[in-house]
Amino acid sequence: MTRFLIFGLLIFVIIFLNPLPATALDGGIHLIIASPQDKLAETMKTGMGLGGKFIHTFDMQPWFSIRGDLGYLSYDSKQRIVQVGGYPMYETSRSEGFRVSIGPQLNLNNTATKFYLSPQVGYHYFQTVLSLPELAYYDIYAVDTKDSYGAFGWAVYGGFMFDIGLGPWIDIGIGYNYLFDGVRKKVDEKTIRSDGTDITVTLGVVFIRN
Numbered sequence: 734m735t736r737f738l739i740f741g742l743l744i745f746v747i748i749f750l751n752p753l754p755a756t757a758l759d760g761g762i763h764l765i766i767a768s769p770q771d772k773l774a775e776t777m778k779t780g781m782g783l784g785g786k787f788i789h790t791f792d793m794q795p796w797f798s799i800r801g802d803l804g805y806l807s808y809d810s811k812q813r814i815v816q817v818g819g820y821p822m823y824e825t826s827r828s829e830g831f832r833v834s835i836g837p838q839l840n841l842n843n844t845a846t847k848f849y850l851s852p853q854v855g856y857h858y859f860q861t862v863l864s865l866p867e868l869a870y871y872d873i874y875a876v877d878t879k880d881s882y883g884a885f886g887w888a889v890y891g892g893f894m895f896d897i898g899l900g901p902w903i904d905i906g907i908g909y910n911y912l913f914d915g916v917r918k919k920v921d922e923k924t925i926r927s928d929g930t931d932i933t934v935t936l937g938v939v940f941i942r943n
Contacts, residue, residue: 759788761904763937765804767830772916773929777828777859780806784935788838800838800851802890806830815865822865831858832910834888847894847902857912858883884915884929894939901938908933 767780784804791797808828815824834855841848860881864874892906915929 759790759939759941761786761901761937761939763904763906763935765806766934767806767808767910768932768934769808770930770932772918772927773912773931776916776918777808780808780830782806782829784832784937786939788939790840795842796840798838798840798849799835800853801835802833802853802855804832806832817865825864825866827862827864829860829862832856836888845896849890849892849894849906851890853888853890854885855888855910856883856885857910857915880917882917884912886910886912886915888933890933892935894941901940904935904937904939906935908935 762783762785765780765782765784767782768774769777769779782805784802786803787801789799806829808830810825810827812823812825814821816822832855834853836851836853838849838851858881861879863877863879888908888910890906890908892904894902894904896902910931910933912929912931914926916927918925918927
């Protein structure tokens with residue numbers, strides 16, 4: 734988790750404190766659907782969540798921007814009955830992930846549509862959260878985290894934005910993520926590591942300052 738926070742801070746410094754002049758600092762929010770592929774699909778299901786992006790466009794090169802992405806995904810949720818103090822209770826197990834990435838973005842703009850392509854480097858953090866929601870009725874919050882790990886990787890995002898005349902632009906994108914050692918699987922009490930991939934689809938809005 735520490736690496737995730739450090740990488741997020743790096744994105745903030747590069748985009749918001751960059752001393753070069755910029756015509757616009759745009760941002761937006763979007764829904765994320767991430768479909769694990771190959772070996773990653775063996776350890777987690779399709780994830781859904783929320784994300785955000787920041788786009789820093791330079792004064793003399795409107796075709797070139799620096800883009801940063803943040804995202805949260807929930808992959809799976811299960812329940813089972815466990816004994817707590819001699820009483821049966823439901824234990825909830827939720828697999829989730831956080832991602833942060835940064836990279837250049839190439840823009841092809843016209844009046845009402847903006848196409849983009851963005852290669853990025855990033856960091857993904859995965860964890861499983863265990864909780865006993867029934868105890869919350871007694872103001873007792875039992876939460877534990879296990880199987881947490883992080884993975885660096887690279888990604889390529891592409892898509893387009895279009896103006897519908899209401900202020901924010903609609904943003905539709907698709908991405909391919911490659912994670913180094915992004916798959917952790919236990920075999921005979923040993924953890925086997927391998928690379929993993931996923932395909933990401935995003936749908937949201939971007940607030941563009943003209």
